[in-house]
Amino acid sequence: MSLTPSWNRFLLLPMLTAVVAGGCSGYDSSFAYSERTTSLMPEAQDGFKGDTEATPAISGVKQLLDDRFGDPQDLKAWLKLPVEFGGTQSAVAEYSAVKGVATVKFSVDEGKSLPETASSVQFVSGAVAGETLLISNWDAVTGQATLEGLPPKEIAAGDSCVIDGGTVMQSGRVLYMRHCSHCHGTSGDGAGPTAQYLNPRPRDYRHGIFKFTSTKDVSKASRQDFKRVLQYGIPGTYMPSFLLLTDSEIHALVEYVRFLSLRGEYERKLVNELAGDFSQKAVATRTEGGESLDAIVAELKEMLAGDIVEAATSIGDGVAEDWSMSDTEEAVIVPTVARVPDSAESRRRGRELYLSKTLNCADCHGVDGAGNGPQTIAYEKNPITGEPYNEAGLHDVWDNLNQPRNLHRGIYRGGRRPIDLFARIHAGIKGSRMPSFKNTPHEDIWHVVNYVLSIPFEAEPGATGVPVAAPVAVAP
Ligand code: HEC
Ligand code: HEC
Structure with a gap:
């Protein structure tokens, strides 16, 4: 379940957004925005519409969040996230488009194997980077696929891609909605319908803080810590044990909790940048104090177009880095002396x-x-x-x-x-x-x-x- 070194390198490629093919309909529950986000002034939440080349659209908090994390209906595999989305990392070996039929031969690294079935492929580099293309015919022995229709641009040998990317996240999401969301909430805010009756409350993942970890005090939880919590529950609380789930189900849930926590912490920290000056409450105080609303909106617009874009990148990268670090050896607490015998x-x-x-x-x-x-x-x-x-x-x-x-x-x-x-x-x-x-x-x-x-x-x-x-x- 750990990331291979080559997958890690691949995560750091500059082109990073690949939309995971939808699938799994039937869950119409969308991620909520936090109450702190919805208490910002409307322009800070929604940004500014652009109309011409000269005045492009400027993203607000909601757009910045959705760009990175998507929605349960439309999960985005923001590949910089330290989350295993699932799928087979692959590359294009040959490509041809003859009489309107596009054929791609995929290859995988030595020691890896091609999947039995394949229905879509997400491109990470090359001319179609960021696109998800559907596969109509798949030969698992040769790795040859017929695409549904022609790609929007030419594919070339060497382009890297992920076959059926997002499978782990999708199954994590389905399992989470079934087993966890009634306590922990759809977006991991710890406020599902059952939560109000429980003490202690279900964890609100959006703080990015987890209590019972084997990692040092400044670190987040490791994958192993989550696995233990899911297998054994938290004795003496309402957090149940899920020992009856399979290893791969637990794995998918662990990745999904990481995803929700990353999303929530990113949102929280982004709102922190704006709440002081641009919450509805702050704006009311400012206008009462004599500032004009137009001037406040202009100030916000300048921030959203400049500083906030940079802040969003560094917050996103920082949170991702913290989660990656928590899975390293340095993060784990190792006693320097063996256990002193009980006496x-x-x-x-x-x-x-x-x-x-x-x-x-x-x-x-x-x-x-x-x-x-x-x-x-x-x-x-x-x-x-x-x-x-x-x-x-x-x-x-x-x-x-x-x-x-x-x-x-x-x-x-x-x-x-x-x-x-x-x-x-x-x-x-x-x-x-x-x-x-x-x-x-x-x-x-x-x-x-x-x-x-x-x-x-x-x-x-x-x-x-x-x-x-x-x-x-x-x-x-
Ligand atoms: C019946 C309610 C309930 C359900 C269902 C539930 N949890 Fe929890 N969960 C809790 C409570 C309560 C806590 C907090 C316990 C505490 O603070 O000591 C918790 C804590 C956690 C934590 C935090 C552990 C830590 O070290 O801080 C994680 C992670 C977690 N749950 C994951 C899940 C997942 C994943 C599922 C579904 C497979 C799930 N929970 C289902 C009630 C629930
Ligand atoms: C400032 C208050 C404070 C101090 C000082 C403190 N604790 Fe705690 N301790 C707590 C609280 C609060 C909890 C429960 C936290 C929770 O589960 O959310 C706790 C929980 C624990 C637990 C339960 C762990 C578990 O897995 O359930 C142990 C054991 C414990 N403390 C031991 C100690 C020892 C030993 C010391 C001194 C070296 C100590 N504590 C000092 C507040 C304190």
């Missing part, structure tokens, strides 16, 4: 660290690990709006109540193996209030893991031996 001494040391002022786990999880530390009763303010929340306790970046885990229950959402807990303490739980302890020596993290794993089995709270009243000072 009474190690647990005792772990409890000292737990209570210490340096790690201060007790501040949130409570001195005995019941999830009732002092922080759980404080009233917090929403960091974005500055308004206090209506309920006491910690909140995550999605604004949901986010109380520390009761460690007596022995239910670990991100996996219960010692290495999972190591990663949890090292990276924290992203987007939540569980912080990263990446600067803590790895040996100490193992002691804490040993202590945490022992908590559900303690005869009485604090049985590890370190009294609560007199915490032992621990050197940083």
Whole structure:
């Protein structure tokens, strides 16, 4: 399931848009734009119509988003995305057009094989780059295809293309609509019809933040992390296990979640560029303050034609880069020391660290690990709006109540193996209030893991031996 090096090179080619052939009708649910997008002034959402050569159209946020990501009906394989769309990477070996019949012989790299069936081909380079051509007849042995009609321009030997590109995305989409969208929403906003009844809420993928990963604190989730979440679910929450799906179904879902998250984060960051000055609210304040609407519109037009185009490119590339990086070896947390064997001494040391002022786990999880530390009763303010929340306790970046885990229950959402807990303490739980302890020596993290794993089995709270009243000072 990993990208081959040659596929990677191919992703970086400058010509990057190929429309994936439609297929899969019957889902008329379109991607929604976020509420932040629809609260921008109309011109920022929709751009400006052009009429002549001299005044070309200028894209607004919706167009910029659709250009890269399309719609469920019309998925765009923006090949720069670190998503495996599916299909067979291929090249034109021979081309001929005789008496209105176009015949192409396709070749694949050594070690790869041609697909059994083929119904369309997307061109990535050459004169017809970006076009999807339909195949009317396919010979899997020779790789010879008859195209439906003539191509709009000449095809030449060496042109690179993808046969039946988008198959993984299409099946990911169908599976997602069936199994996930009622909780996570069609566009991954975490607000499907079932979502309002659940606590914690289904993940809103649009932040590009995932909680339970084996990757370092600044990284996104790896494909392997998503696979684990889909296979085992998130114990203690409404996120179910999909262990009954096949490997290739899970694979398609993982790619589709990556796609939705990329799209959502791109939209969010793009809107951030404009919301301050061009949200409907900001425009109302500006006009009340004496600015003319015409001047504001002119200012927006200049931005959309210039700075925003550049910002869109760098945001898109940045988000794509982050997701690619999360699948590399450097992103994964690897302890520098082997697991410290579980022993009474190690647990005792772990409890000292737990209570210490340096790690201060007790501040949130409570001195005995019941999830009732002092922080759980404080009233917090929403960091974005500055308004206090209506309920006491910690909140995550999605604004949901986010109380520390009761460690007596022995239910670990991100996996219960010692290495999972190591990663949890090292990276924290992203987007939540569980912080990263990446600067803590790895040996100490193992002691804490040993202590945490022992908590559900303690005869009485604090049985590890370190009294609560007199915490032992621990050197940083
Ligand atoms: C019944 C509702 C429900 C369904 C159905 C559901 N999820 Fe979830 N999902 C959740 C909840 C709730 C969470 C958040 C749990 C938490 O925050 O601890 C979640 C979290 C996730 C996460 C985030 C994991 C992380 O580390 O942050 C992913 C990815 C995910 N779900 C994918 C899927 C996919 C793919 C499907 C369909 C195959 C699916 N979910 C179906 C409720 C659901
Ligand atoms: C600032 C508050 C805070 C501190 C400090 C803190 N935690 Fe947490 N911790 C949380 C919250 C909140 C959660 C639940 C997050 C979620 O699931 O969204 C959590 C969850 C956990 C979990 C559950 C992991 C899982 O997979 O379900 C463990 C274990 C844990 N913390 C251990 C620790 C340890 C050990 C320390 C100290 C080294 C610590 N925490 C420090 C807030 C904190």
